[in-house]
Amino acid sequence: MARQEVGKVQEMLRTSPQEKGQQEAPPTDAGDILENDNGPVQQTEGCSDTELPLEGAQARLEELKESLYKREREITELLEAEQTPIPPIPVAQPPCAVLLRIVVEKAHDICNEVSEARLLVDHMFEENRVALAQAREKLDHMSQMTADDNNIKEEVNSAPEWLDSSDEYASNVLLLQETLRECEITQMALDCIRVGATPSLSDCDTTPELDEILGKGEGMKSVGQQLLLLQDQLKQVREENRKVVENYTSERTMRKKYYNMVEDMKGKIRVFCRIRPMSRTEAAQGGAIAVGRLDDYSVTVETSRGPREFQFDWVFGGESSQEDVFQDTNRLIQSAIDGFNVCIFAYGQTGSGKTFTMVGDRDQRSPGIMPRAFNAVFDILQENATKFDFKVSVYMLELYNDRLQDLFVSGAEAQSRRVEIKRNRKGLVFAQGAETKEASSAGELFAMFQQACANRHNAATKMNMESSRSHLIIGIMVESRNLTNGSVSFGKLSLVDLAGSERAAKTGAKDDQLKEANSINKSLSALGDVISALSSDLPHIPYRNSKLTQIMQDSLGGNAKTLMVVNVSPSDCNLDETLTSLIYATRVKTITNTAQRNLESKEIAQLKEVIIKLRSGQPVEDEEV
Template identity: 50%
Template sequence: MHYSARETTRRAHALTISPSSPALDVASKIHDPAATFQVNKDPPVSLKENGSLKENGNLKENGNAKSKTSTDDPDVVKVLRKATYKVSGDTQKLRQLCTEFDAKEEDYKKRIHDLETELRNHQNESTKTHDRDIREMENRMELVAQKLEAAERYMAGKEEECNMLKLDLDTLNEENKRLKENLNDMMLKLQDYEEILAQKKTLNEQYSRILEEHRVLSEDFNRERVLRKKYYNQVEEMKGKIRVFCRVRPITESERRRGSSGSSGSSGGGGAGDASIVVSAEDEYSVSLNTQRGGQRSFLFDRVFQEHEDQEAVFRDTHALVQSALDGYNVTIMAYGQTGSGKTYTMLGTPEEPGIAPRAFTRLFQLLDEGRARQEAAVSTYMLELYNDKLIDLLKPAVGADTDRLDIKRDKKGAVHVQGAAVRSVSSASELNRAFNEGLANRHTAATKMNVESSRSHLLIAVCLSITSKQTGSVLRGKLTLVDLAGSERVSKSGASSDQLKEANSINKSLSALGDVISALSSESSFVPYRNSKLTMLLQDSLGGTAKTLVFVNASPAAYNADETLISLMYATRIKQITNNVCKNADNKEITRLKSVISKKKGRD
């Protein structure tokens, strides 16, 4: 059983009996025979007090304090008396008592020794514990001191930071004051701005109204401008002026691949040119061309077809001339322009996209079929090509010396016909198309750098009509002439050589003669050089003659061909100024009979 250090010390003192205690003195005196005589001198210890010491086990630590004795205590006196008179009887008991006291003393000493040992051990353990606690506390104090030092440094840094923040705060206060002043200025400006916005909103509304009015006026102006051009063209047509349509083809891949080297404006041509588009349609009647020499130039025509318009759209504005041929007029439709500009595609087309000629044939017999109940019709055709300034009949099976007998003639009314040409009668559109394809198979074509299938000759297709009325017997004689001119070309661009060079020279020569005729007619010259070329002789009734004439000027949109396109558009503008003396070829029944008689007599002679 373990006790605390204080409790152990207390118990040890309680159990320790001092050798000079009164009880021991009394016991020693009892054994001493002379004790009787010393009673009055040294009174015994009070038994009552001695008993209370035994009961409580409390011994005061004061070793020098003496227990109180009193000779006046009756119990002590009684004991002393009994001891005086009964010493001999009680000696044995006292000895026994002393023995017990000695045993108890030894026991108490042993217990005191054990308690002291336990106390020392406990003190050692407590000392170790205290040392350990002290060391821990010292370590903690050291840590706390370090933390305190760190806290002091932190506080010093914070104080410095606080001072800096105070400076910043002062700066910010000044900045805030300045910003408030600026804000006040901005608020004033904002009020001014809101007023300006309100004014702007009002102006925008007025501007929107003006824009809408401008849009309406622009639409009205454009509509009126287009109508003016339309009516002007109709008036010119009524006067007999040649109608001119312009068609701009899409740019080709080869032109795109040529890139841009700025050589489109050079007179010599050749080389890779700028593939950018320089031709654009302003509306249905105007086209503009950007040139390097003269800037942008505009041209007015009876109709302008853009790149996206197909063959059907082109024929839609053309098929009325087919009706004119049935009404007894000589009608000519021809395509003019630079090589590779799309003339043959416009006139002939492809099997998938037929051109004007195949569509005109179909339309012609549709109209004839519609009027079979009122009239009888005889249709015949011939096809010629002008190759190297020689006329060639494309419907004859053999081409050779017979071509020399093809002569270009004019009748009394100025209508041109070719004497000696093979005339083939047809009764349907399929027969006419078959004859047409047969003649195309004999036409001269070749590949050049400008066109993979370039026409090397001028093609003329004539469809002659004789319409007899079943009611009156009058006869209307009309002719539909379709001309696909070979394109002008620069040898440096087309790369023509040998036979192609000869063909190119012949084509350019005939087109030059055509240009002279156009210039003379447009300037109303008294002399028109029709006889300078067989081409102009063939077109004599179409240009300045009696025919209703429609000319397609085909243009390339590429800057590489800008010079050639400009020349074509200028010639087309001159052609538009030419006036034909249009007249109907009609004979009454009697005149027709007399002509038939005269024809028969000439045949007999």
């Protein structure tokens, strides 16, 4: 406001002489005599009263200037106190300098990031170089034509298509000169873009002719437009690439999903892979991550020969929870209640997380598949209690040093009890001599499970604090009677937590632990032979080489719906064991089972009850026969 008032006062001072000229009398000659009260006076230049300065306005102007200076000092002191920098006054620069700097820097950054842009700029550079050479050649040719004025007409008559008449000759010369300037400027800009140099143009180092050309922005306008077009094309290409990748990933995932569904319908064993997180020991040893989850169905392993990829029915990463792993097993549990044989087992090296996957942690804050399956079984039974009559029985065994032991008993009784593996006519495997208990609720079944885990053999090794020294086998038999038609179905859910393969050098096993490790490795080796024979369609399957393969005979190549969870470590220090586990799991995925429902009609079920009563000496009613 102070500056505005100063401006008004100055305007008043400038306009006062003009007003004075309009109000005074017409001018007279230098010798004219004027009269006043004191007598005749000769008029002189510049001595009129109206030419005197406006003293009040002049004083007001000085006062306003002083106030303005004072106010500016106060603002400056305030800015310095707040440490706020005073904005610099922009220095006027030629428009061509600003345009060149911005365009060249932006284009150079794009060329560094995108190889396609770099190739395009090189192509533009070559094209402009050719156009520049052609323009110079034509201009030199036309200059030679103008050297001899006497031969202009003759040269015009014999000129090429681009030179039709003498008038067009002059315009073509100017056009060629303009084209030459544009090509030179474009060449300079493209050269700066390629090498990354930033041009600096100022009034002192540019000719008026060059300033005129660059001021118009004709040459740089062409380069700028091409660069803007290049940026738009780059955005479009990136967007198209993103859509292509998304579509490819979606189609790939969908294809694998449908393929797995077809294989499941054929009876193929389903295989899940779970990659546990890095352990503290592995991190302390400086181990690098060599195993990764490529997508929901793929695992990639970094080997010395390059990455290897494995395909499974589902892949769980280190961030997956216990609930995520159990989510896809509900359908199998329903199949066991419907009368099918179902087997879920975990496989992998020691310390890979098998027991955590199947059992969970010690405090059961993160329960595994087994305790979750107990709850799921009785939840399904409760939902169908009005339609079916159910009976649930269970046995729990461990295979320790190639000997089956009943986990429902302990001490000397467990050592003296003999448990043998038998098969019925339908190929169903059962443990003869093992105690079978009935369970009426999930809590009761879980209490039996805790008792079995307490009797299981565990030990600490260098690989983990609680290493399973035996194979845990849990069999849950579900007998359901349809209250509508009286049919009876028998289903069995086998839950197996295999002990891990190990190397004595890594685990530090000695004495009894070394004996246990040898027995574990022997049984797992026999399991590997069975898997290889089944995947190769050999006529003979060596089930009888180990009790482990005998008890899993109806799960591998039998009549069960089977799910295998292969557990692996992500660390490169366990790379050999990880590859072995993944190769075995890949072979298991090719095995085909023939799952059949164990269903009997009402009449057959009644006859079996009669036979059981007759064998036990119980009386039989006529209605039952």
